[in-house]
Amino acid sequence: MNAPIIFLFNVVILSMIVNIGLSLYGVFIRPSLIKKIIALTIFSDTINLLAILIGFRYATPNPLPPILTTIPPSPKDIEIFVSKAVDPVPQALVLTAIVIGLAVTLFLIFVTIQIYRIYGTTDVRKIAKLRG
């Protein structure tokens, strides 16, 4: 494969590594709970994108989505499908992970709102000092 394609894939991987670093910084260093949740969603989205990228495949002229279009398929259709379709397993994992991630994020937001209503702050340094 030629250099521009290698360069583009390298930039994509490097930017994901930078993204993971930034979001981990947000989760660990930022004191506000809301900013921690935002960083956490960036982290999970980056991981999802990475999973999708791993499932990608190089095919000429282009890879196909993992969907059969002729029903019922002939053996030749299945042969073309198997030789060109991308990996469906990461897509199946990611599609559930997005919705589960949304539910878990909503739960975290509910807990944060409740903390704010009761203690009047979302700063973890202040919340850690509270007693009773």
Add this chain to the structure above:
Amino acid sequence: MKKLLHLFAPLALVLLTIGLGAVVTLGGISFFLPSPDVRSLAWIYLKTTFNTTFSISPLAPEAVTAIVWDYRGLDTLFETSVMFLAIVGALMVFRGLSEELLMQHKVGEGGLSLIVKTVTRITIVMITAVGASLALHGHLTPGGGFQGGATIAVAPMIMITTFSLYFLAKKLAIKKAILFRSIGLAVIAITAYLVLVTALVGGGYAYIFQNQAKVGSPYSVPSYIGDGIVLGGTLILFNVAETLAVAFGFVALFILISIPEVLAKEVVSKGEE
């Protein structure tokens, strides 16, 4: 000073990433390149997703939905239970708020202007139609219960913004939303045992989460009618039930999250006996 830092820090990161990419590429290193072959697991899934010559085929043309609800159905069942637990936890944290809201019955002329309301009335129907088509065609095209449910859940969110929370709460109480979500989850549980129960009544045996006939178990849910109409066996049942569960679970949370702060503070500060 801080403004300059906020401007230059992202720029520096972008330049660092691109520069590092260029240097690494010139050095002849490539972190990742898509291979022309798929992994053998994916090969098996692609080969058997709609193949009448294999007895493990789920007979669904969309490999992703086939993996989600047939090959790895138990996996998805437990992911659904994670979502169930997250929603139950959120409802538990905000307990006592829904009843308080419904007691108010403060239906006014709130909301945005007539133009926005009219456009919203049209858009809500379109959003629901797109979500339903994503869910009902989940075994044929990209999409499925999860995406369809998440799409449909957007419509009430727009209704809350454009009309008002009281308008939505009058049409759809939180308890009703939770009831619909429970119906969806119950249908998922029933569908998982559907073929097994049919087989036991008929005197044979089958597996949990069985969709099409397997070796030693000829029972299955019909996969297609006639020549062209593909039903996907249990996949369509799972997709519709998952849509109900996801959509109404999120609707309940969206209603709860937009309860006015004044009202919520009262409930929270009152505490429990």
